[in-house]
Amino acid sequence: MAAAFLHFAILAYLVVVVPLSLLLAPSGGGVAGVLALGLKLSGVFLVGFLLIGIMATIIAGLMDGRARRRLRRRSSGAADIARDRIATATGPHGVAIDPESRRLLASIAARGWIYDDDRYQACARDLDIVVRTAVAALSEAAGERHAAVATETAVALGLIDQALAELDQARASAAADQARAAALYVQQRYGASDFAIKPD
Secondary structure, X not given: OHHHHHHOHHHHHHXXXXXXXXXXXXXXXXXXXXXXXXXXXXXXXXXXXXXXXXXXXXXXXXXXXXXXXXXXXXHHHHXXXXXXXXXXXXXXXXXXXXXXXXXXXXXXXXXXXXXXXXXXXXXXXXXXXXXXXXXXXXXHOOOHHHHXXXXXXXHHHHHHHHHHHHHHHHHHHHHHHHHHHHHHHHHHHHOOOOOOOOOO
């Protein structure tokens, strides 16, 4: 905001001060009269322009700070929701109807959950949907339908677990790439240097 005001300062001066100096200059004053009035108006313009610029900069800073706080609260809220969803879905009240489902829920719970990451939040949301709908369906199903719902639930849990495994692998690969880049940078910067103390 401050940069924008400074950028347009000269243009605003030419548009405001110069025409007013020509229009309001006393008749018969000639060039000297126009210049004298222009100097007075220049002082008023600079003070007013600075005050407006300072006020606009302060207001922009306050609005930007409020937007950042709102974004942090929203991000924190989404992370808390994802954390609660995982705790509920993988807890004792989750879908654990057969050994395969129990194994998958344990694997999902043990994943490296990054709750601030929207990709993990999406997985948490999908897991919550699978668990809640499965619990509702299993409470009503019987016989063959009960077994079918259990199988479908295990398949869905397996897909979520696989997606989380791929996210974990991508994170590990990115971390390795960053470490490799840092090592190469240090080698390029210092590898050819000889810091040994040599005798005179």
